[in-house]
Amino acid sequence: MSKKTAANNEPKAADGAKAEEAANPISAAAQAPINAKLKPEARIELFRTMVRIRRFEERCLRAYQQGKIGGFLHLYIGQEAVATGCVSVLGDNDHLITAYRDHGHGLAVGMSMNEMMAENYGKATGCSKGKGGSMHYFAPDKNFWGGHGIVGGQIPLGTGIAFALKYKGLKGACLAFMGDGAVNQGAVHEAYNLAALWDIPVVFIIENNGYSMGTSQTRSSAGESLAKRAEGYGMTWGICNGHDLYEVRDKVAAAIQLAHEKSRPSVLEIRTYRYRGHSVSDPDSTYRRKSEVEDYRRTKDPLQLFQTSLIAEGVLDEEKAAKIDAEARAEADAAADFADASPPPTVEDISKDIYWEQDAPADQRTKGRLLFD
Amino acid sequence: MPVITYREALNQALAEELDRDPNVILMGEEVGQFNGAYKVSEGLLERFGSKRILDTPISEAGFIGLGLGASMLGLRPVMELMFWSFYSVAFDQILNNAANVRYMSGGLIHCPIVIRGPANGGTNVGATHSHTPENICAHHPGVKVVVAATPADAKGLLKSAIRDNDPVMFMENTILYNDKGEVPDGEHLVPIGLADIKRSGTDLTIVAHGRAVLTSLKAAEQLQAEHKISAEVVDLRSIRPLDEETILKSVRKTHRVLLVEENKPFCGVDAQISYLIQEKAFDDLDAPIKRVSAIDAPQIYAPALEREHQLPNPARILKAALEVLR
Numbered sequence: 001m002s003k004k005t006a007a008n009n010e011p012k013a014a015d016g017a018k019a020e021e022a023a024n025p026i027s028a029a030a031q032a033p034i035n036a037k038l039k040p041e042a043r044i045e046l047f048r049t050m051v052r053i054r055r056f057e058e059r060c061l062r063a064y065q066q067g068k069i070g071g072f073l074h075l076y077i078g079q080e081a082v083a084t085g086c087v088s089v090l091g092d093n094d095h096l097i098t099a100y101r102d103h104g105h106g107l108a109v110g111m112s113m114n115e116m117m118a119e120n121y122g123k124a125t126g127c128s129k130g131k132g133g134s135m136h137y138f139a140p141d142k143n144f145w146g147g148h149g150i151v152g153g154q155i156p157l158g159t160g161i162a163f164a165l166k167y168k169g170l171k172g173a174c175l176a177f178m179g180d181g182a183v184n185q186g187a188v189h190e191a192y193n194l195a196a197l198w199d200i201p202v203v204f205i206i207e208n209n210g211y212s213m214g215t216s217q218t219r220s221s222a223g224e225s226l227a228k229r230a231e232g233y234g235m236t237w238g239i240c241n242g243h244d245l246y247e248v249r250d251k252v253a254a255a256i257q258l259a260h261e262k263s264r265p266s267v268l269e270i271r272t273y274r275y276r277g278h279s280v281s282d283p284d285s286t287y288r289r290k291s292e293v294e295d296y297r298r299t300k301d302p303l304q305l306f307q308t309s310l311i312a313e314g315v316l317d318e319e320k321a322a323k324i325d326a327e328a329r330a331e332a333d334a335a336a337d338f339a340d341a342s343p344p345p346t347v348e349d350i351s352k353d354i355y356w357e358q359d360a361p362a363d364q365r366t367k368g369r370l371l372f373d
Numbered sequence: 374m375p376v377i378t379y380r381e382a383l384n385q386a387l388a389e390e391l392d393r394d395p396n397v398i399l400m401g402e403e404v405g406q407f408n409g410a411y412k413v414s415e416g417l418l419e420r421f422g423s424k425r426i427l428d429t430p431i432s433e434a435g436f437i438g439l440g441l442g443a444s445m446l447g448l449r450p451v452m453e454l455m456f457w458s459f460y461s462v463a464f465d466q467i468l469n470n471a472a473n474v475r476y477m478s479g480g481l482i483h484c485p486i487v488i489r490g491p492a493n494g495g496t497n498v499g500a501t502h503s504h505t506p507e508n509i510c511a512h513h514p515g516v517k518v519v520v521a522a523t524p525a526d527a528k529g530l531l532k533s534a535i536r537d538n539d540p541v542m543f544m545e546n547t548i549l550y551n552d553k554g555e556v557p558d559g560e561h562l563v564p565i566g567l568a569d570i571k572r573s574g575t576d577l578t579i580v581a582h583g584r585a586v587l588t589s590l591k592a593a594e595q596l597q598a599e600h601k602i603s604a605e606v607v608d609l610r611s612i613r614p615l616d617e618e619t620i621l622k623s624v625r626k627t628h629r630v631l632l633v634e635e636n637k638p639f640c641g642v643d644a645q646i647s648y649l650i651q652e653k654a655f656d657d658l659d660a661p662i663k664r665v666s667a668i669d670a671p672q673i674y675a676p677a678l679e680r681e682h683q684l685p686n687p688a689r690i691l692k693a694a695l696e697v698l699r
Contacts, residue, residue: 146474150470156438187434354515
């Protein structure tokens with residue numbers, strides 16, 4: 001697929017334009033300034049991140065099937081280009097927050113497979129010391145304010161994070177991720193209203209994978225578009241092809257620029273697809289046909305599309321791609337071994353990390369460990 | 374010491390903390406231009422400007438969540454609920470987020486947020502505007518719950534709450550806003566987690582919080598005057614953390630206990646305190662514990678009934694006290 005052909009099919013970049021499936025969307029958006037300036041090594045790193053997310057997820061699934069991971073496990077397989085693309089355009093003062101499908105975001109911001117897998121295993125070496133689990137990753141040192149378990153409940157928080165950035169005079173934005181199911185939650189609309197009313201530099205990102213748990217979007221959301229609801233709040237909105245890493249980067253960068261320069265919020269609906277069920281306990285057979293998933297995998301897999309693009313661009317070859325893949329698999333295996341060998345939290349640990357006051361050493365109690373102190 | 378109202382004491386606390394720390398902001402429905410539905414924030418917009426005193430839409434889940442997100446980064450938002458009854462609209466943010474985020478992050482994040490506003494019945498506003506949710510909030514580890522009965526405590530506790538690095542649910546009482554009392558000028562801090570003996574006595578311990586403290590004090594005076602009974606009144610001030618030591622010390626002195634609260638009795642704060650006493654001071658009791666709570670029904674509107682009958686009144690407290698002492 002040539003770059004030229006793809007460019008002709010590039011959906012209009014204007015906000016609200018209907019995203020059409022382009023023949024080769026990846027190489028089309030690759031010509032956008034933010035992508036054109038990417039060095040070959042940086043492109044390969046983006047590919048590596050996507051591969052690592054995929055292999056980590058697959059390893060998680062196996063661990064779940066082995067009974068090593070408890071509770072829910074919401075896999076991100078199929079959506080890798082979204083988190084990878086979004087995080088790759090963030091600056092030092094940009095932050096993000098997401099819902100329970102948070103593994104991709106965690107790896108994208110630079111969390112280690114070890115701390116993530118150990119968290120899934122409920123081990124003391126996990127990012128949240130085994131207290132949060134798969135749905136609740138946090139890495140505030142990487143500007144990542146968590147995976148949150150209640151659909152839409154994190155959206156006001158993300159708006160507040162962006163509010164705080166503006167209050168402190170920092171040129172920053174917060175990406176507040178939600179799934180398509182969240183758009184019908186009241187908290188999301190309350191946050192939209194506040195953000196638009198107060199000029200809060202937040203980017204609301206709808207990762208639209210087509211299904212709100214097991215209910216397809218056509219059966220759960222009224223109106224012609226999820227993002228278009230932003231119009232009612234006077235917010236800029238857009239739709240983006242989520243299989244195309246380059247397009248994700250381009251559109252998110254534009255939204256961040258709007259936040260940085262005009263302190264305006266926006267809504268970006270990134271159309272993507274998940275290959276697995278809502279969570280691993282979801283048999284995924286009652287609400288969609290197997291062929292739907294297979295068709296998608298065959299024609300729009302973000303990993304495959306990007307690999308094809310990179311090979312066409314001449315920055316990657318099959319051999320190198322296979323090596324990156326093998327490294328990611330080995331890393332995920334090692335993370336599982338690490339998690340296996342790690343100790344669970346102790347019984348005493350159950351009662352820690354509830355109140356700052358109880359945990360903080362006496363000298364910290366008057367000062368605190370807060371970003372703005 | 375200057376004598377000011379409960380409302381003015383809260384206003385002083387807000388003004389002093391806004392003045393002291395640029396990270397403190399006040400947010401809520403009509404806290405700015407309107408000076409607060411109950412005028413607690415009078416003059417603050419004029420003094421501190423609209424960057425720090427923010428009028429929110431009627432949107433509790435949205436703005437409480439927003440304040441919480443801002444607190445995660447280190448602002449110290451004080452969020453006014455026009456009525457604590459509206460906690461239910463924002464409860465996902467309070468319960469799932471404020472109470473849990475520290476724990477779920479393994480201690481990486483904390484939220485120095487204060488959520489405050491008037492609670493309790495007694496103003497004939499019906500069931501939806503009369504909630505007393507300190508027991509509901511206190512049920513959840515991760516938040517602190519504070520209730521002030523006097524102007525001095527209102528000021529000192531609110532200042533402490535704003536400086537606290539954990540989420541603090543600060544419950545005021547609509548009826549008390551005009552109550553007057555001596556309040557120290559300037560820096561006056563009441564530590565969270567410390568109960569106060571509002572009246573010393575030897576025959577009976579009355580444990581109460583909020584306006585029930587004042588009702589209990591009236592009853593205690595009557596017990597003294599009419600029955601020569603010396604009642605000690607313990608004001609909890611903080612429901613969580615709970616000052617067990619002060620309660621137990623008083624019980625060990627008087628050996629008889631009456632618990633008074635304006636909440637409904639079922640799963641109320643006093644149920645917890647009653648358990649605490651039987652667990653840790655059972656041998657010190659000379660009589661079964663009694664409770665006086667609001668009548669177990671949704672808050673009634675009827676002005677003729679609500680304050681004097683549905684809520685604890687001195688007569689009911691007196692009657693119950695005499696039963697404990699029988």
